[in-house]
Amino acid sequence: MGPIVMAAVSLLTGAVLAISLPGQRARSWSALVSQGVATLLVVYAVIPVLASGVAIEATWDWPYPIEGVRGRIDALSAFFLVWSVPMTFIGTVYAVGYLKPYLKHGRDAGWHLALLNMTSFAFVGVYAMQHALVFLLGWEIAAVAAWLLVIWDYPNQKIRFAGFNYLVSTHIGMFVLVAAFMILHSQSGSFDFAAFAPFLREPGQLRDVTFVLLVVAFGLKSAFFPFHTWLPRAHSAAPAHVSALMSGVIHKAGLFALLRFILLIGTPEAWMGWFLVAGSVLSAVMGALYTSTQRDLKRLLGYSSTENVGIVGIGLGVGVLGLAWHEPVLAMLGFTGGALHLLNHALFKCLLFYGAGAVYHVAHTVDIERLGGLARRMPSTAALFLIGGIAIAGLPPLNGFISEFVLYAGLLDGAVPAGIPRLLLTGVAAVLAFVGAVSALSIVRAFGVTFLGQRRDAKVHEAHEAPRLLLVPMTLHATGVVLLGIWPAAGLWIVGAVVRQLVATDVTAAAIPLPDVDAMVAPAALASLALAALVGVLLLLVRRAQHAGAAHVTWGCGYGAPSSRMQYSGTSFSLPFSALFEGVMPRLRRQSLPTHYFPADGHLSTHQVDAVERRMFQILGDGEQAVQQLRAKSPDVPRYAFGAGLVAVGLIVGLAMLAR
Amino acid sequence: MPSIVLAAAQVIVLLLGPIALVGVINRTKSVWVGRRGVPLLQLGYDLSRLLRKRPVYSGTTTALFRVAPYVALATALLTGLVVPLLAVRGPLSFPFDFVLVAYSWGLGRLFLMLGALDTGSAFEGMGASREAKYSALVEPAFFLALGALGAVTGSRSLAELLQFPVRTPADAFAIVAVVAALLVLLQVESARIPVDDPATHLELTMIHEVMVLDHSGPDLAAIQYAAGLKLLVGAGLIATLVNPVDAVSAPLLFGGTTLALILFIGIAVGTVESLMARFKLRALPQYTLGACVAALLALLANAWNAGGVR
Numbered sequence: 001m002g003p004i005v006m007a008a009v010s011l012l013t014g015a016v017l018a019i020s021l022p023g024q025r026a027r028s029w030s031a032l033v034s035q036g037v038a039t040l041l042v043v044y045a046v047i048p049v050l051a052s053g054v055a056i057e058a059t060w061d062w063p064y065p066i067e068g069v070r071g072r073i074d075a076l077s078a079f080f081l082v083w084s085v086p087m088t089f090i091g092t093v094y095a096v097g098y099l100k101p102y103l104k105h106g107r108d109a110g111w112h113l114a115l116l117n118m119t120s121f122a123f124v125g126v127y128a129m130q131h132a133l134v135f136l137l138g139w140e141i142a143a144v145a146a147w148l149l150v151i152w153d154y155p156n157q158k159i160r161f162a163g164f165n166y167l168v169s170t171h172i173g174m175f176v177l178v179a180a181f182m183i184l185h186s187q188s189g190s191f192d193f194a195a196f197a198p199f200l201r202e203p204g205q206l207r208d209v210t211f212v213l214l215v216v217a218f219g220l221k222s223a224f225f226p227f228h229t230w231l232p233r234a235h236s237a238a239p240a241h242v243s244a245l246m247s248g249v250i251h252k253a254g255l256f257a258l259l260r261f262i263l264l265i266g267t268p269e270a271w272m273g274w275f276l277v278a279g280s281v282l283s284a285v286m287g288a289l290y291t292s293t294q295r296d297l298k299r300l301l302g303y304s305s306t307e308n309v310g311i312v313g314i315g316l317g318v319g320v321l322g323l324a325w326h327e328p329v330l331a332m333l334g335f336t337g338g339a340l341h342l343l344n345h346a347l348f349k350c351l352l353f354y355g356a357g358a359v360y361h362v363a364h365t366v367d368i369e370r371l372g373g374l375a376r377r378m379p380s381t382a383a384l385f386l387i388g389g390i391a392i393a394g395l396p397p398l399n400g401f402i403s404e405f406v407l408y409a410g411l412l413d414g415a416v417p418a419g420i421p422r423l424l425l426t427g428v429a430a431v432l433a434f435v436g437a438v439s440a441l442s443i444v445r446a447f448g449v450t451f452l453g454q455r456r457d458a459k460v461h462e463a464h465e466a467p468r469l470l471l472v473p474m475t476l477h478a479t480g481v482v483l484l485g486i487w488p489a490a491g492l493w494i495v496g497a498v499v500r501q502l503v504a505t506d507v508t509a510a511a512i513p514l515p516d517v518d519a520m521v522a523p524a525a526l527a528s529l530a531l532a533a534l535v536g537v538l539l540l541l542v543r544r545a546q547h548a549g550a551a552h553v554t555w556g557c558g559y560g561a562p563s564s565r566m567q568y569s570g571t572s573f574s575l576p577f578s579a580l581f582e583g584v585m586p587r588l589r590r591q592s593l594p595t596h597y598f599p600a601d602g603h604l605s606t607h608q609v610d611a612v613e614r615r616m617f618q619i620l621g622d623g624e625q626a627v628q629q630l631r632a633k634s635p636d637v638p639r640y641a642f643g644a645g646l647v648a649v650g651l652i653v654g655l656a657m658l659a660r
Numbered sequence: 661m662p663s664i665v666l667a668a669a670q671v672i673v674l675l676l677g678p679i680a681l682v683g684v685i686n687r688t689k690s691v692w693v694g695r696r697g698v699p700l701l702q703l704g705y706d707l708s709r710l711l712r713k714r715p716v717y718s719g720t721t722t723a724l725f726r727v728a729p730y731v732a733l734a735t736a737l738l739t740g741l742v743v744p745l746l747a748v749r750g751p752l753s754f755p756f757d758f759v760l761v762a763y764s765w766g767l768g769r770l771f772l773m774l775g776a777l778d779t780g781s782a783f784e785g786m787g788a789s790r791e792a793k794y795s796a797l798v799e800p801a802f803f804l805a806l807g808a809l810g811a812v813t814g815s816r817s818l819a820e821l822l823q824f825p826v827r828t829p830a831d832a833f834a835i836v837a838v839v840a841a842l843l844v845l846l847q848v849e850s851a852r853i854p855v856d857d858p859a860t861h862l863e864l865t866m867i868h869e870v871m872v873l874d875h876s877g878p879d880l881a882a883i884q885y886a887a888g889l890k891l892l893v894g895a896g897l898i899a900t901l902v903n904p905v906d907a908v909s910a911p912l913l914f915g916g917t918t919l920a921l922i923l924f925i926g927i928a929v930g931t932v933e934s935l936m937a938r939f940k941l942r943a944l945p946q947y948t949l950g951a952c953v954a955a956l957l958a959l960l961a962n963a964w965n966a967g968g969v970r
Contacts, residue, residue, distance in 0.1 A: 373780070375722045386724075386774075395767040396760065408759045412807055414814025423963040426807030430800035430952075433762065437796035440770050444792055448777030448785075454720055523754035527738060531764060534734040539727065542878045546715060546726050554718040554779045555873050557863055568777070568785020577793040580945055 001058035001071055003045035007038035007085070008124045014038075015117035019110045024103050028096045031113035035089040035120060042085045042124070046078035053497045070130040070192055075497035076263065077127045079339065080256045082494065083346060084127070087249050088120040090473045094241040094354055097469025098361060099152075112152055115145045119250060126253055132181045132191040135257075139177070139221075142253060143170045146246055150238040162230075162237035169230035173220030180213035193264060200264045207265075211272060214261050215279070221254030224313065225283040228306040229613040232294070235302030236366075240357020243298055247305040247353060248346040255312060255342055259502070262320060266505050273321030274424075280313025281431055288438040289585055292445070293578045293608045295570050297356045297366040300446055301349065304392065307439060308345045311407065312338045314428060318410045319502060325417060326508045329515055333410030335502045336517050339495040341403035344484060348391040348400060351477035355385035358466035358474070359450065368449045368570045370457035377463045382451040384474045389443040391481045394436045396528030399484035402491060405524050406517065407432065438577075445573045454564035486529050488521045571606065578608075586611055667741075667751035673919070674740040678888025679704040681895065681926045688930025703888060707881045715877030720780040728775030729875060729882035735768035736889035742818065745896040745922075746915040748907045749819035758806050758818050761893075762799070765849065768886065769795055776871040783863045787870035790941070794855070794867065797948040798848045804955035805841045808834055809901075811962035822900045823907075830961045837958035839898055844951035846894035846929075850887055853933040855944060865938070895925040 014034020018027045049056060055074035062069045073081070095116060099109045118141055125138025147170075151163035183206065185191060187199040200207060220227040235243040262268065287307030294300035315338025322331025358381045359374060360366050375382035391398035411429040416422045465471075484491040503514065539546075556562045578585055587606055594602040634640065683700035690697025699705070717725065739761045744750040750757075773791055776784035809821040812831075826832050847855045851868030863870045872883050899921035907914040939947060 373720070375724070375778075379722075382722075390767070390770065393766070393770065395763055395770060401763055404763075405756060405759050408803075409756050409816075412756070412810060412816065414810075414816065418811075418814075419963055422811055423959060426804065426811060426959055427956075429807055430803040430955075433799045433803040434796060436763070437766065437792075437799040440766055441792035441796055444770055444773045444777070444788065448774055448788070452722065452724070452774065452778040453780030453785075520755060523752070524756070524760050527742070527752060527754075527757075527760055528764075531734055531738050531767075534737060535727070535731050538730040538734060538882070542730070542882075545711075545878045549715040549717045549877070551719055552716045554720050554781045555783075556781065557783060562781075564780065566782045567780050568782050568789065573785060573789040573792075576789055577796065580797075 001045075001056055001073070003041040004071070004073065004124060004128055007041040007045075008121055010034045010037045010041065011117045011121040011124070015114040015121070018114040018117065021110075024109055027108075027110040027113060031092055031117055032089075032096065034117060035085075035092050038120060039086045039089045042081050046073060046082050049073055049075060049078035050082060050494065050497045053500055068131075068192070069134055070194070071128050072130045073128050075501040076256070076259055079343075079495060079498040080127045080252065081123065083343060084123045084249050084252070085120050087346060087350060088116060088123070088245060090476055091241045091245045091249070091350065092116045094244070094357070094470060094473040095239070097467055098239055098241055098357055100467075100469075101361070102152075112149065115149050116245075118145045119149070119245065123249075123253075127256060130193045132185070132193065132196075135193075136174075136178070136181070139253070140174070142250055143167075143174070146170075146242070146250055149242040150234050150246075152239050152242070153237070156237075159237040162233040166230045166234040169220065169227075173217045173227070176213050176220070177217035180210050180217060183210050183213070193260070197264045197266070200261070201266045203269065211261075211265070212275075215258065215275065218254035218258045219279065221257070222251045222309045223306050224279055224309055225286040225306055226612045228283075228287070228303075229610055229616060231305060232290075232299045232302040232610065235305070235353075236296045236299040238298075240298070240353050240360060243302070244350040244353030244357070247302065248350040251305070251309075252342060252346060255309065255316070258316065259339075259498070262316070262323075263502065263505060268320050268324050270321060270324040273317050273319075273324050276313055276317030276320055277425075277428060278317075280310045280317055281428055282310070283307070283313060284310025284435045285431060286584065288435045288442070289578070289581050290608075290610070291442040292438055292574045293571075293585060293587075295367055295369050295608075297359065297368055297446060297450060298353065300368075300442065301352050301356060304439065304442065305345075305349060307435060308341070308349065308392070311404070311432065311435065312342045312345065314338070314432065315341060315403075315407050315410065318407075318425070321421075322410075322415070323502075323506050325421075326506055327415040327417075328503050328506055328508075328512050330410060330413055330415040331503050331506060332499055332514050332517070333406060333413055335499045336492065336495055337403055337407035337410050339498055340406060340491050341400075343491060343494060344391065344399040344403045344481075347477055347480045347484065348388045348398075351388035351474055351481060352385060352392065354470065354474045354477065355381055355388060358470045359463075361466055361470060362461065362463040364461050368446060370460050371450045372456040372564065372567065373452065373454045374463055375451040378465045380471055381466050381474070382447075384471070384478045385451065386447055387478045387481055389447050391485070393440040393443050395440065397485050397525070397532050399481050399488075399491060401528060402485060402488040402521055402525060404432070404436065405521060409520060441574070441577060445570055449568075449570040449573065453567045456564055456567065456569070486525060486532075488525045489518050492518055492521065584611055586614065663751065666747050669915075670741065670745050670751055673745050674737065674889065674892070677745070677892040677922070678885060679707075681892050681922065682888050684923050684926035685930040685933070688927045689934050692931065692934035703884070707885055710876075710881035710884070711878050713877040715875075715879055718779050718874055721775075721778045721874070724771075725775045725778040725874075726879065728771040728778075729879040729886070731771040732768035733882040733886040733889075735764040736886040736893070739764050740889055740893050743893045743896050744819055744822060744900045744918075745892070746918060747911060748823055748900065748914070753817050753819045755816040758802075758821070761818070762802055765890070766795075766799075772871055772883070775875070779874045781874065783870050784873055786864075787867060787873075790867040791871060794848050794944060794948060797945055798845055798951055801841045801845055801948070801951035801955045804952060804959055805838045805845075808838055808955055808958035808962050811959055812965055818897075822897070824901065828965060830965045834958040834961040834965075835901070837954045837961070839902060841951040841955040841958070842894070842898050842901070844947065844954070846891070846898070846925075847932075848948060848951075849894055850891040852891075852929055854936045854939045855947065857938045860938070865941075891929075892922065895922045895929075898925055 014030050017030035053075050057072040060069045122138045122142035147167045153159045184196045188195040223231040290303040315334050318334030319331045391400040394400040394404040411425045416425050589606050591604040592602050682703045741752045742750045742757045773788035776788040809824045856867040899918045903917050905914045905917045
């Protein structure tokens with residue numbers, strides 16, 4: 001436990017130095033060095049846990065009301081720590097490069113970098129401590145830090161709104177979580193997670209309520225549909241590294257907590273698994289559909305987070321079903337697929353957000369309808385973004401393919417009970433295929449419109465290659481994406497310990513031999529590697545012919561004066577598809593079309609809005625209106641207010657008496 | 661038959677099959693309209709002519725445009741080695757190999773779409789958009805169909821799945837529904853009538869062809885060959901599934917029957933193309949949905965069989 005404490009101290013020291021040292025350079029270095037040290041310490045501490053699965057533990061005395069705090073790093077904590085802290089470090093490197101232009105205008109990056117340190121610190125608190133109050137504290141530090149990180153560009157009202165929207169949403173989740181913890185505390189008389197286990201292991205109505213509360217709270221944190229409304233706003237408003245860290249790393253805490261409580265529950269009931277699967281399928285499909293229509297690159301990537309947590313959730317749901325049915329093979333495949341996709345998503349989503357940030361850095365916009373042809377001016381960024389894109393579409397030979405392959409293996413495995421369960425899970429596999437194809441559509445659109453073709457808007461800044469401080473973090477992530485794709489054993493090793501820990505909660509599992517997932521994935525990985533080699537060989541064969549190729553213009557079907565405005569736009573690319581789903585994806589249309597024989601100028605603008613958010617605001621608006629009407633009717637007399645207060649107090653006291 | 665001989669034989673089928681299959685389809689079409697038609701091996705002549713030509717590249721394109729055709733070709737070749745074309749088992753058969761098949765096709769498609777967008781042409785953007793749309797709509801059908809085949813036996817590789825035993829009427833129904841779904845899939849994936857018209861001359865009505873307007877020379881040859889390969893692989897899937905011969909006792913007969921069935925599917929495709937017009941683009945989502953529904957019905961029938969749904 002020593003290195004972890006030292007890492008926490010290093011992070012705090014770095015945060016303090018980052019806001020107190022004079023000069024931006026010293027502040028950046030203090031954040032970078034402290035995070036680098038923390039990364040080394042954390043990795044050093046958790047690698048043995050991942051290798052052996054044996055937890056490390058320590059207890060500290062703490063003043064009332066927390067009292068004893070138990071720190072414990074088991075396989076689950078180790079799995080999350082081993083990539084969260086390093087990725088935050090990489091994100092901080094990116095931040096130093098990304099914030100540089102702002103510093104010229106007199107902004108101070110110290111606070112921002114200190115908040116990144118605090119985020120990393122919060123991970124240590126949330127992942128390593130087994131105490132509900134410390135957990136909540138870490139949860140809150142991460143939430144508030146994320147909020148402050150999002151509103152870096154606070155003079156912009158839209159960004160303040162997005163930040164506030166996030167702050168409110170995350171605290172609604174917090175209330176639900178506190179409610180769940182209150183139930184758990186009242187049942188166990190302790191705030192220690194281990195003390196919750198006896199209550200959570202006993203089937204009962206109260207446990208079911210607690211489970212649903214927990215899933216809602218964690219689902220809100222991880223932006224499952226329909227609790228995702230804050231996410232696209234926050235992700236498009238925040239600086240790219242903040243979006244990357246929020247989407248890829250910070251919000252994975254929700255999934256961590258979900259897994260933590262699955263471990264405590266031990267043997268879940270089948271409905272819990274179905275609940276998770278159903279919510280995740282909804283999340284994956286809706287996330288994918290919304291991803292296909294966005295024109296703000298970062299908003300698009302934000303929706304794709306909802307899609308990908310859905311995919312992760314499908315895996316975890318299958319794992320829970322496996323535990324409930326005492327089918328350890330299924331549990332293993334489900335949890336492996338889910339955990340691996342979680343790690344993979346962190347890798348490629350950060351990469352894509354960093355790519356979007358690089359585009360913003362040089363072009364000052366991420367509106368894909370105004371971009372185009374960036375690949376020739378920033379080839380490295382384009383190549384790295386494409387790697388992330390192929391991975392996020394789950395295509396070989398990159399890491400997304402491996403995790404989706406394992407997920408299919410779980411969904412279609414023979415261990416699924418014949419009949420309705422197999423029918424349903426096969427259906428889920430088909431939905432996963434649909435989601436994969438839609439995300440391929442989205443990424444072709446995002447990459448193609450942004451990086452290929454010709455520039456669409458002459459007003460967009462003449463772009464150049466992104467600076468090295470932005471490219472290095474992207475290269476690191478891309479290396480991870482490629483490595484886990486062609487050498488899946490590495491990824492499976494990282495998730496191996498946590499999967500074994502989850503499967504071992506089923507005591508009957510020990511008797512049944514578990515499948516060798518390494519061996520199962522190996523042929524697919526080898527085949528996709530062969531595919532890459534085959535492409536190389538073919539390109540070598542035609543190299544001379546291609547080199548001799550003549551240069552000409554794009555075929556315009558005989559039209560002599562093409563312009564870059566005639567290219568297919570992002571909207572025109574996705575509209576034929578998204579129009580099929582207009583029922584769930586409202587498209588607002590404002591137009592004044594030219595009429596009569598001598599038409600005046602017309603205009604047309606379409607706006608893709610979030611159905612859930614729209615409905616939410618509608619209900620809020622209706623509610624406010626109703627309250628105002630009520631207020632207008634009722635006389636404004638202090639006596640009534642006093643009376644109402646008295647009734648409320650009576651109600652609370654009555655409830656408290658009943659609860660005894 | 662030793663597996664190495666089998667693999668070699670499958671490679672030969674892969675190299676020559678697309679030319680023959682496309683030839684059969686074209687010959688069928690010309691017979692239906694009463695023409696003599698092009699030689700059976702016309703695709704072969706076309707390919708060799710294209711390979712000798714000098715490619716032309718638009719100044720808008722990047723390296724991606726030059727890579728895309730060969731990714732498409734490589735994915736088609738790889739899936740050709742996974743899918744059984746002669747025996748019950750393809751040379752590269754492993755559990756859940758069909759996931760690799762579907763996702764490799766997805767990769768080839770992704771690169772073709774990116775190549776299309778790389779030209780900055782409105783027509784090619786349109787083609788890419790349509791390709792993305794219809795492939796997304798038809799993708800679930802493939803997994804539902806194969807899931808349906810595995811729903812009773814719990815088998816996991818194409819080699820096992822395609823040996824679907826027909827014992828009850830529900831099985832027979834399932835196999836018919838699966839074949840129907842796979843045929844629609846074949847039409848969408850390899851751009852045949854009634855989904856797409858490979859011979860149309862109006863860019864606005866094309867799906868697949870309009871994506872490759874700017875490719876020329878060896879690049880175009882790679883794309884045409886890859887399209888033929890996909891057709892062959894899709895037909896091979898269906899042929900192996902419906903092959904009635906017992907592969908264990910008569911392996912040679914099994915292989916011969918599969919090849920004959922592939923050619924028969926070619927004739928069927930050509931016949932459909934001769935007798936039908938291309939659907940309106942508006943109607944295509946329903947058509948692809950039909951494939952999904954067929955596969956879903958097969959799945960239901962099999963779940964019923966397995967004793968779950970009563």
